[in-house]
Amino acid sequence: MNHLTQSIPGLQYIPDFVGQTTQTALIEAIDALPWLTDLKRRVQHYGYKYDYKKRAIDASMKVGDLPHWAQKIVQQAVDEQLLSEYFDQMIINEYLPGQGIARHVDCEPCFDHTIMSVSLGTACVMHFNSLEDKNLDVPVLLAPGSAILLSGDARYRWQHSIRANKSEMFEGQKIVRGRRVSLTFRKVIIQT
Ligand SMILES: O=C(O)CCC(=O)C(=O)O
Numbered sequence: 001m002n003h004l005t006q007s008i009p010g011l012q013y014i015p016d017f018v019g020q021t022t023q024t025a026l027i028e029a030i031d032a033l034p035w036l037t038d039l040k041r042r043v044q045h046y047g048y049k050y051d052y053k054k055r056a057i058d059a060s061m062k063v064g065d066l067p068h069w070a071q072k073i074v075q076q077a078v079d080e081q082l083l084s085e086y087f088d089q090m091i092i093n094e095y096l097p098g099q100g101i102a103r104h105v106d107c108e109p110c111f112d113h114t115i116m117s118v119s120l121g122t123a124c125v126m127h128f129n130s131l132e133d134k135n136l137d138v139p140v141l142l143a144p145g146s147a148i149l150l151s152g153d154a155r156y157r158w159q160h161s162i163r164a165n166k167s168e169m170f171e172g173q174k175i176v177r178g179r180r181v182s183l184t185f186r187k188v189i190i191q192t
Pocket residue numbers: 091093101106117118160182183184
């Protein structure tokens with residue numbers, strides 16, 4: 001299944017990108033790996049370490065290949081023609097109820113033109129705000145097992161964020177936050 005979100009060019013939402021059994025296995029594999037605790041939410045970095053303050057990546061930040069299971073997800077996305085190239089960087093984010101991510105555009109000089117994020121665990125709402133008109137707010141429900149792809153305007157001309165809430169409304173329905181783990185895949189642009 002392949003759903004294009006019409007309101008923002010370059011935003012693509014794919015429900016059921018990974019099935020329930022795979023999601024459970026992925027979360028187990030992820031929890032067996034070390035979490036970094038330098039942000040408010042826990043993260044893991046693979047492929048290249050990313051410096052949130054410097055917003056830059058160079059060759060010295062290479063930290064090995066993506067785990068085998070992550071390479072399989074990239075391969076699936078390439079096979080399903082969602083991606084046209086192999087991604088070499090992944091950041092895992094853990095959001096507990098009340099945790100979120102501030103409005104941002106992913107670093108333009110660090111990462112190539114498409115970003116893919118896979119949601120595991122429980123649902124949350126991602127908000128998109130146009131850089132031209134920040135009052136323009138498009139909420140997108142990210143269901144567990146879904147993937148979202150940002151390219152074009154969705155990547156460069158809209159900010160995205162997740163509110164630091166314990167519950168939120170989406171289309172008149174109350175979404176209660178549980179634990180969400182997301183896998184964000186990117187292709188690194190090496191700065192020299
Ligand atoms: O949790 C997500 O799905 C998105 C994470 C994100 O926007 C980022 O790491 O830049």
